[in-house]
Amino acid sequence: MATSAKILNPETCTVNEDWTIVLPRRGKKGRNLPRIRTPEEQQKPWFPTEMMVIYGIGSIESYETPRLQLSLAILMKRKLSWIGDVEVFDPILSATESRVLESLGCYVLLVNEQGRRCAIKPTLFYMPHCEAELYDNLLQANWGVMLKGMVLLGNSFETYEQHVLEYKSSVIVDTARHILAVRKLTQEFSINTVSDDYFAAFHDSSWHFFSPDVEAKLQLTEI
Numbered sequence: 001m002a003t004s005a006k007i008l009n010p011e012t013c014t015v016n017e018d019w020t021i022v023l024p025r026r027g028k029k030g031r032n033l034p035r036i037r038t039p040e041e042q043q044k045p046w047f048p049t050e051m052m053v054i055y056g057i058g059s060i061e062s063y064e065t066p067r068l069q070l071s072l073a074i075l076m077k078r079k080l081s082w083i084g085d086v087e088v089f090d091p092i093l094s095a096t097e098s099r100v101l102e103s104l105g106c107y108v109l110l111v112n113e114q115g116r117r118c119a120i121k122p123t124l125f126y127m128p129h130c131e132a133e134l135y136d137n138l139l140q141a142n143w144g145v146m147l148k149g150m151v152l153l154g155n156s157f158e159t160y161e162q163h164v165l166e167y168k169s170s171v172i173v174d175t176a177r178h179i180l181a182v183r184k185l186t187q188e189f190s191i192n193t194v195s196d197d198y199f200a201a202f203h204d205s206s207w208h209f210f211s212p213d214v215e216a217k218l219q220l221t222e223i
């Protein structure tokens with residue numbers, strides 16, 4: 001794991017006070033009706049909600065790693081009150097896997113966005129061990145001011161940069177142009193895998209936050 005990256009406990013995350021309330025994007029009958037909060041919920045401090053988009057979860061029927069990664073998403077959704085709708089897309093998901101995801105409260109997307117979702121609402125992207133191209137597409141789609149509206153949990157960008165420096169791989173440079181360019185404006189916090197049981201699911205993964213003055217400094221030509 002990257003040595004200079006810091007460790008973050010997601011429980012202690014705070015939400016930028018400027019962020020706005022996000023209403024459900026699409027929905028089944030009744031989803032847009034305001035939900036009545038229980039007395040316990042009314043006692044809790046209120047936070048604005050944000051979307052969570054999960055790309056590339058993999059086959060939850062076939063492999064333990066995607067199941068562990070999905071478990072983290074569901075735990076975050078349960079524990080962190082600021083997380084709103086959870087949308088999932090992976091082209092390999094079967095109809096059965098999609099139904100399981102829906103039963104767990106996720107919305108399975110029907111369209112392959114190729115990772116190009118624009119964070120017009122504050123959005124948490126969870127992309128466990130996706131290909132570099134997918135992260136790059138996401139960054140390209142949000143290049144500029146919209147980077148401020150997104151947080152990304154996925155492969156360590158610092159590790160991509162180290163690979164480029166070590167192996168001078170032109171393939172990585174080509175597929176990761178935006179990843180490399182955004183590095184100097186990114187605060188990265190690596191996931192510390194405390195047990196070998198979770199290594200396969202969470203190794204080389206980091207939280208990425210993008211600097212507020214991102215607009216002025218984003219220059220692809222510097223790569």
Ligand SMILES: C[S@@+](CC[C@H](N)C(=O)[O-])C[C@H]1O[C@@H](n2cnc3c(N)ncnc32)[C@H](O)[C@@H]1O
Binds near residue numbers: 057059092113114131
């Ligand atoms: C390297 S696998 C990672 C799978 C799993 N998360 C893991 O760690 O084992 C990358 C995943 O990205 C998915 N993928 C490919 N293109 C995608 C796209 N356009 N949108 C979302 N997921 C995509 C693949 O189907 C695959 O399941």
